[in-house]
Amino acid sequence: MLLSKMVGERSKENPSDITIKSHATMMRGGYMKQVANGIYSLLPPAKRIATKIERIIREEMDKIEGQEVLFPVVMPRELWEESGRFDSIGGEMVRFTDRNDKGMVLGMTHEEAAVHMARNTVSSYQQMPFMIYQIQTKFRDEKRARGGLIRVREFTMKDGYSFHISQEDLDKYYDRCFAAYERIFSRIGMKNFISVKADSGMMGGSVSHEFMLLTEIGEDTIAICDDCGYRANMEVADCILNTFDYGTDCASEEVFTGDAKEISQVCEMLSIASENTIKAVSFAIKDDTEKSCLVFLRGDLEVNEAKVKKIVQGEILPSDLSSSELVAGNIGPIGLSLKNTVMLFDESLQGAVNMVCGANKADFHIKGVNIARDLDVKKFVNVSKAIDNAICPICKTSHITLKNGIEIGNIFQLGTKYSSAMKMTVLDQNGKAVTPIMGCYGIGVGRAMASVAEENVDDRGIVWPMSIAPWQVSLCPLKVNQESVKLASDTLYSDLQNAGVEVLYDDRNASPGFKFADAELIGAPIRLVISPRSLETNEVEVAFRNGAEKEMVAIENILSYVQEKIATAMAELNK
RNA sequence: CGGGGUGUAGCGCAGUUUGGUAGCGUACGUGGUUUGGGACCAUGGGGCCGAAGGUUCGAAUCCUUUCACCCCGACCA
Numbered sequence: 001m002l003l004s005k006m007v008g009e010r011s012k013e014n015p016s017d018i019t020i021k022s023h024a025t026m027m028r029g030g031y032m033k034q035v036a037n038g039i040y041s042l043l044p045p046a047k048r049i050a051t052k053i054e055r056i057i058r059e060e061m062d063k064i065e066g067q068e069v070l071f072p073v074v075m076p077r078e079l080w081e082e083s084g085r086f087d088s089i090g091g092e093m094v095r096f097t098d099r100n101d102k103g104m105v106l107g108m109t110h111e112e113a114a115v116h117m118a119r120n121t122v123s124s125y126q127q128m129p130f131m132i133y134q135i136q137t138k139f140r141d142e143k144r145a146r147g148g149l150i151r152v153r154e155f156t157m158k159d160g161y162s163f164h165i166s167q168e169d170l171d172k173y174y175d176r177c178f179a180a181y182e183r184i185f186s187r188i189g190m191k192n193f194i195s196v197k198a199d200s201g202m203m204g205g206s207v208s209h210e211f212m213l214l215t216e217i218g219e220d221t222i223a224i225c226d227d228c229g230y231r232a233n234m235e236v237a238d239c240i241l242n243t244f245d246y247g248t249d250c251a252s253e254e255v256f257t258g259d260a261k262e263i264s265q266v267c268e269m270l271s272i273a274s275e276n277t278i279k280a281v282s283f284a285i286k287d288d289t290e291k292s293c294l295v296f297l298r299g300d301l302e303v304n305e306a307k308v309k310k311i312v313q314g315e316i317l318p319s320d321l322s323s324s325e326l327v328a329g330n331i332g333p334i335g336l337s338l339k340n341t342v343m344l345f346d347e348s349l350q351g352a353v354n355m356v357c358g359a360n361k362a363d364f365h366i367k368g369v370n371i372a373r374d375l376d377v378k379k380f381v382n383v384s385k386a387i388d389n390a391i392c393p394i395c396k397t398s399h400i401t402l403k404n405g406i407e408i409g410n411i412f413q414l415g416t417k418y419s420s421a422m423k424m425t426v427l428d429q430n431g432k433a434v435t436p437i438m439g440c441y442g443i444g445v446g447r448a449m450a451s452v453a454e455e456n457v458d459d460r461g462i463v464w465p466m467s468i469a470p471w472q473v474s475l476c477p478l479k480v481n482q483e484s485v486k487l488a489s490d491t492l493y494s495d496l497q498n499a500g501v502e503v504l505y506d507d508r509n510a511s512p513g514f515k516f517a518d519a520e521l522i523g524a525p526i527r528l529v530i531s532p533r534s535l536e537t538n539e540v541e542v543a544f545r546n547g548a549e550k551e552m553v554a555i556e557n558i559l560s561y562v563q564e565k566i567a568t569a570m571a572e573l574n575k
Numbered sequence: 576c577g578g579g580g581u582g583u584a585g586c587g588c589a590g591u592u593u594g595g596u597a598g599c600g601u602a603c604g605u606g607g608u609u610u611g612g613g614a615c616c617a618u619g620g621g622g623c624c625g626a627a628g629g630u631u632c633g634a635a636u637c638c639u640u641u642c643a644c645c646c647c648g649a650c651c652a
Contacts, residue, residue, distance in 0.1 A: 012601070012613060013587050017580095017645045028586090037644065092651065109652070143576075143650055151651090198652090210652085219651095318649085410652060442652070479610055513612030531611070541611090 001044070001471070003506040003518065008033075008043040010518050020150070020217055022453035022462065029461055029521040038145025038153035040446075045522055048470040049449050050156065054135050056187045056467065057158045057443060060180045064173075066131045066160055071113035073137055077103035079112045083421045092140045106139040111418045111440060114161035118436075119424035125165050128426065128436065129173055133160030135445065149450035150406060151219065160441040163419070165428060170437045174207070174413055177441050181211055181409055184443065187573050189465025190408070190452055196222050198410060199235035199306045207413040212405030213451045222405050223386045227398035235306035238382060239390035239400055241298075241348055244275045249353040252334075252368040259363075261329025263299040266365060270356060274300040278349060278357035278369065280331035282324075283308065286315035290340050294326075296333050296357075297346035301384040308383050312342055332357035333375055334366055347380045408451050409443040461521035463545050466569035471504040473562060474519035478512050478531035488555065489530045492540070495559055501566065520545065526565060528558070 008030030018024040026032060031046040042050060058068065077095065080086035086105070094106040107113065114132060122128065135158045145153050162177070164170040178195070185193050190213060198210040210233055212222055223237035224230070232238070260269045267274050277299030285291050293312050295303050308316055325338070333343070334357065349355075355369040371377065388402045416435045418424075425433040449468070456463040466472065473496060477489035493505045504524055506515045512531075519527050529541040539552045542561070553561045 009585060009602070011586050016587065019646075034644085090650085140651080144648090146646085208652090407652075412652085440652095444652095481610090509610090511610050511612080511614055513610095513614085515613090516611085517613050529611080533611075 001504055003504055004508045006044055006504075008045070010521055012517075020454070022450060022457040023149070025457050025462060025521070026149075026450075026453055029523075032149070038142060038151070040149065040152065040154075045470040046449065049464070049468050050445050052468040053188055053445050053448055054156075054158070057135065057184055057445070060184045060187075061131075061133050061158070061160060064131070064176050064180050066133045068134065069117065069132045070134050070136060071107065071110045071117070073107050073139075075105050075107055075113060077105055079116060080105055082423075083112050083115075083418055085112070092142060094139055094141055107136075108138050108140045109442075110134065110136075110159055111161065111414070111438075112422065114440075115418050115422045115424050115438075118161075118163055119419075119422065122163070123426055125426055125428045125434075129162060129164045129169055131160050131162035131173070131177075131439075131441075133158060133441070149446040150217070150454075152446065155447065156445040158441075158443045158445065162439040162441070163436040164439070165426070165434065165436065167437055170413055170439055174411065174439055177411055177439065178209065181411065181441070181443070185211060185408065185448075186575075188448060188452055188468050189456070189573055190448070191455060193408065194222075194224070194231055194405075196231040196233050196405075197236055198233040206415065209411050210407050211409040213408050213455065214403055214405050215451075215454055216404055217454060218404035218406040220405050220407055222403050223400045224403055225392035225395060225398050225400045228392060228395035230392050230394040230400065232386075234385060234402075235304065237386035237400075238393040239386040240393055240396060241387075241390055244273075246276060246352055247354040249370055250368045252366055252370070252374060254359050254364050255356075255367050256363060257330075257365045260365075266356060267299070270365075270367065272356060274298075276355055278332065278352075278355050280333070280358060282319045282326060282331070283312075283316040284319035285312055286317055291342065292319055292324075292340065293342045293344065294331070294338070295344045295346065295383055296349060297384045298348035298352065301346070301348055301387065304383055304385040307381075308344065311344065311381060311383065327358070327360055327362055330358035330360060330362060330364060332360055332366060332369075334359075334369065336360055344383055345375075345377045345380050346384045347382050348384055349377075350380045406447065406451050406454070408448055409441075411441045412439065414438040414440055456523075460517070462523040464523040464525065465573060466525050466566060467573045469525050470502075470522060471524040472502045472526060472566050473504070474522065474524040474527045475503050475505045476512075476515045476519055476527060476529050477506070478515070478529060480507065480509050482532055484535055485530055485532060488535060492528070492530065492555070492558065496562065499559055499563060501559075501562060525569060526562060528562070 010030045011028050014024040015027045018027060030043055032040045032042050034040055077086050093108050096104055098104055135156060137154060138157045139154050142153050145151050162173050192214045193211055194214060195209050195211050198208045221234040223232050257266055257269055260266045263274050263277050263279055266277060275298060279297050279299045281295045281303045283293040285293060293316060295308060297303060305316060349371050351372060353370040356365050356367045357369055359366045386400060389399050392398045392400050416437055419436045419438055425435055428434045453462050475489060475493055477485050480486050493503060496503045504522060523545055525545050527543040534541050538555050540555055540558045541550060542553055543550045
């Protein structure tokens with residue numbers, strides 16, 4: 001492509017209102033243009049990168065017998081009513097009516113469409129297992145889009161759905177898909193990614209893994225044990241608390257605490273550690289005005305809402321205590337009996353003594369609480385968030401650390417949630433109708449691109465890996481108004497193109513610094529410079545975007561030299 | 576949805592306090608001189624100052640309403 005004709009403007013200055021470096025750099029480099037909050041147009045460089053990522057995904061999906069299909073963006077609401085998700089999904093799903101007043105939705109994921117496609121078209125176990133996938137636009141009306149392509153509302157996603165007769169078969173395929181995902185991320189040049197155990201959230205099912213790029217700007221938190229390899233998303237992460245000396249067990253008594261409501265205030269007033277307190281957190285249960293939920297846990301910990309959701313089997317919301325008999329800031333478990341309230345005691349409280357909790361009346365707390373002595377807890381549950389530097393729940397010897405990550409892909413075992421809700425059956429060996437077990441597998445294409453950018457951004461632009469670079473080569477002739485330079489570079493441009501090398505040809509009559517700056521912003525791995533100086537010795541200067549040492553190569557050898565460099569780089573990524 | 580911020584040329588910004596015909600840098604067009612790290616001179620085009628109402632002889636500037644975007648939080652595969 002001729003750079004002089006390329007649509008898009010590169011700028012010297014970063015956009016003022018963008019905080020993520022890779023995002024700002026891509027905006028500055030004319031990779032994309034924002035159309036609305038969380039909605040972007042991709043310009044040629046970004047579109048080329050996306051296409052290459054998609055190609056790699058296709059190759060890996062096809063290798064595990066995936067069959068590419070295409071589901072619609074717009075679906076009738078009935079399909080989503082069948083699965084029950086029309087009601088259970090919130091405002092992220094766009095709903096509208098067509099001109100005949102028929103309810104429609106914009107696809108934000110395609111389990112329903114996948115089952116719709118598969119049921120009645122597959123009827124025998126002999127056709128199973130199979131996996132269908134698509135690469136297509138999704139729309140999710142996020143409450144808060146941010147971070148460029150990291151979290152957007154409209155995005156391209158590869159989503160795949162597999163169907164199996166038995167759990168064993170799904171397990172086997174799930175592992176193959178897991179391996180395919182690792183290859184995809186390696187091949188697009190992502191370095192610092194890991195897989196973690198995850199919560200399956202609205203997708204349903206039990207087993208689920210997320211692939212995470214470890215980075216400071218990540219919105220997710222992951223617990224990692226470097227020793228035994230334990231890795232889990234915060235939503236499901238467990239830990240064993242470090243031992244804590246609660247002090248001497250003593251009789252309980254009420255103490256005046258006045259306006260001290262928050263744990264920190266109570267601790268300060270009574271000169272105790274937050275570990276010596278019992279925190280109470282109240283939740284309302286969505287769509288159930290009768291019931292609510294009250295969680296007690298050690299004061300230094302926080303409630304893990306995902307874990308609570310699983311126990312109460314429903315969505316939870318922060319509750320409004322104003323109309324409740326509970327005294328906000330002074331809630332405690334002692335002597336508390338509430339109708340229609342699920343009381344949960346976190347494992348962190350088990351065996352604790354010398355604790356302080358609310359007295360259920362204004363201005364007072366109770367100190368000297370001994371959990372075993374003063375409370376009759378039937379069962380302790382795990383509803384707290386893992387904390388940094390606690391003991392690993394698996395190896396029980398090392399400590400976990402909490403790190404930030406961007407979720408770049410995830411895979412789920414869905415079980416029969418969708419196939420049974422939507423009444424899909426196939427005949428097994430015995431001629432008996434059985435409900436297939438499903439798996440689903442997603443990768444966000446734009447997010448993968450943004451993640452690689454984040455990992456490879458420097459002050460000059462983005463150092464794209466060879467496999468997804470928008471162009472493999474930047475051709476920068478200097479002093480193009482000199483006939484010899486023009487001739488040599490035009491010839492090299494067509495030679496490279498004829499050999500199938502992707503070249504961005506900077507045919508503009510601009511100063512060297514200007515050209516180099518643009519080339520580095522766009523980030524082709526190889527930069528070729530032809531100038532009167534290099535032509536004196538019939539050579540081309542080769543510079544590498546990754547900082548490797550420059551080389552001078554004779555013009556007659558440059559084509560094979562470039563091809564070999566590309567092949568070597570690709571082989572390295574495909575390893 | 577709550578809190579904070581910003582809307583003036585493609586991009587980055589000044590001008591708003593104190594109302595008086597719309598500015599700077601950069602990018603873009605033309606001519607010329609340049610050319611190994613974002614060159615220089617000359618000249619030119621481009622903006623209903625986010626939108627709508629209002630006050631005023633006169634509004635980018637004051638008042639009201641509204642919209643959009645950004646950041647933090649809540650939420651989320």
